[in-house]
Amino acid sequence: MNIGEIADQTGLPAKTIRYYDEIGLIQPARDSNGYRVFAQNDAHKLAFLGRARALGFSIEECRKLMALYEDKARASSDVKALAQEHLANIERKIRQLEEMRETLSHLVASCAGDDRPDCPILTDLAQG
Amino acid sequence: MNIGEIADQTGLPAKTIRYYDEIGLIQPARDSNGYRVFAQNDAHKLAFLGRARALGFSIEECRKLMALYEDKARASSDVKALAQEHLANIERKIRQLEEMRETLSHLVASCAGDDRPDCPILTDLAQG
DNA sequence: CCTTGACCTTCTAGTGACTGGAACCTTTAT
DNA sequence: ATAAAGGTTCCAGTCACTAGAAGGTCAAGG
Numbered sequence: 478m479n480i481g482e483i484a485d486q487t488g489l490p491a492k493t494i495r496y497y498d499e500i501g502l503i504q505p506a507r508d509s510n511g512y513r514v515f516a517q518n519d520a521h522k523l524a525f526l527g528r529a530r531a532l533g534f535s536i537e538e539c540r541k542l543m544a545l546y547e548d549k550a551r552a553s554s555d556v557k558a559l560a561q562e563h564l565a566n567i568e569r570k571i572r573q574l575e576e577m578r579e580t581l582s583h584l585v586a587s588c589a590g591d592d593r594p595d596c597p598i599l600t601d602l603a604q605g
Numbered sequence: 606m607n608i609g610e611i612a613d614q615t616g617l618p619a620k621t622i623r624y625y626d627e628i629g630l631i632q633p634a635r636d637s638n639g640y641r642v643f644a645q646n647d648a649h650k651l652a653f654l655g656r657a658r659a660l661g662f663s664i665e666e667c668r669k670l671m672a673l674y675e676d677k678a679r680a681s682s683d684v685k686a687l688a689q690e691h692l693a694n695i696e697r698k699i700r701q702l703e704e705m706r707e708t709l710s711h712l713v714a715s716c717a718g719d720d721r722p723d724c725p726i727l728t729d730l731a732q733g
Numbered sequence: 734c735c736t737t738g739a740c741c742t743t744c745t746a747g748t749g750a751c752t753g754g755a756a757c758c759t760t761t762a763t
Numbered sequence: 764a765t766a767a768a769g770g771t772t773c774c775a776g777t778c779a780c781t782a783g784a785a786g787g788t789c790a791a792g793g
Contacts, residue, residue: 479769479770480769480770481768481769481770490751490752491769491770492751492752492753493750493751493752495771495772496750496751496752500750510758510759510760510770510771511758511759511770511771511772512759512769512770512771513770513771521731524731524733525730525731528729528730528733529730530750531705532705532708532709532730533702533705533709535749535750536749536750537749542727542730545724545727546727546730546731548722549722550722551722551724552719552720552721552722553716553717553718553719553720553721553722553723553724553726554717554718554719554720556716556724556726556727557713557716557717557718557724557726558718560709560712560713560716560726561713563709564706564709564710564713567702567705567706567709568706570702571699571702571703571706574661574695574698574699574702575699577659577660577661577695578692578695578696578699580660581660581661581688581691581692581695582692584688585685585688585689585692588681588684588685588688589681589682589685590681590682590685590686591680591681591682592680592681592682593680593681594676594677594678594679594680594681595681596673596679596681596684596685598681598684598685598688599670599673599674599684601656602653602656602657602660602670602674603649603652603653603674605652605656607740607741608740608741609739609740609741618780618781619740619741620780620781620782621779621780621781623742623743624779624780624781628779638741638742638787638788638789639741639742639743639787639788640740640741640742640788641741641742658779663778663779664778664779734793735792735793736791736792736793737790737791737792737793738789738790738791739788739789739790739791740787740788740789740790741786741787741788741789742785742786742787742788743784743785743786743787744783744784744785745782745783745784746781746782746783746784747780747781747782747783748778748779748780748781748782749777749778750777751776751777752775752776752777753774753775753776753777754773754774754775754776755772755773755774755775756771756772756773757770757771757772758769758770758771758772759768759769759770759771760767760768760769760770761766761767761768761769762765762766762767762768763764763765763766763767
């Protein structure tokens with residue numbers, strides 16, 4: 478399979494697939510014309526990567542997950558630890574964003590939003 | 606005031622303040638020795654920027670907010686629109702992260718986390 | 734006066750994970 | 764023969780800093 482076909486199959490842009498190749502996440506074979514040739518195993522790996530990325534794992538975390546996936550003697554505790562750490566990061570981000578939402582929604586609600594210049598949003602930003 | 610003093614006062618790193626100068630968010634005066642000299646107005650602007658950034662506004666949004674702040678003939682509706690758009694972005698991000706949290710926490714809960722290799726997290730990533 | 738240390742300056746390069754675009758080659762269809 | 768569609772590499776840009784190098788300036792102590 479060529480890169481376009483695999484892109485359609487996995488939903489990943491061809492550019493992204495080339496990038497994953499460049500950083501060594503996948504190692505597709507090459508045809509005599511220089512085109513990348515993707516085997517079923519590459520398709521699997523890319524789908525795996527796509528799902529891990531969709532869950533917010535960083536590229537380096539994906540690299541570790543792939544290594545664990547391919548290590549048939551892994552301990553599930555290693556996978557779980559990685560996922561738990563990532564989950565904690567996500568929860569921290571959510572809390573940060575919720576704080577912002579809290580503050581911002583109050584500010585937005587307090588602003589008349591008309592053609593007069595008085596604006597509690599700006600006042601708050603200016604005064605703290 | 607020199608950059609270190611203003612950094613202490615605003616809580617922003619000196620590097621960040623230099624960066625804000627470089628991209629034109631502030632225009633501090635210069636002493637004969639080349640040092641930046643910060644007036645009270647610069648301190649105000651930096652505090653304003655710090656708070657806007659803490660609420661997640663992008664640099665470009667901060668630039669617009671500053672312009673509105675300095676335009677005494679602004680309409681508060683312009684400020685409100687900017688803030689509402691940003692609030693919508695934050696809410697979208699929160700929803701995305703919450704989806705990730707949902708999926709991930711289920712996966713983590715289902716993984717034994719022992720020294721055996723069987724792991725539903727990896728199985729899910731592999732199968733979708 | 735000299736040195737030491739803290740402070741300031743600019744410049745370059747790196748971060749993460751792509752993305753856009755240029756310049757060029759290969760394949761397929763007409 | 765040619766045109767379109769696909770592939771290749773390489774370079775630059777994104778965002779908001781941040782690290783570090785090389786060097787100038789200033790205040791205090793010996």
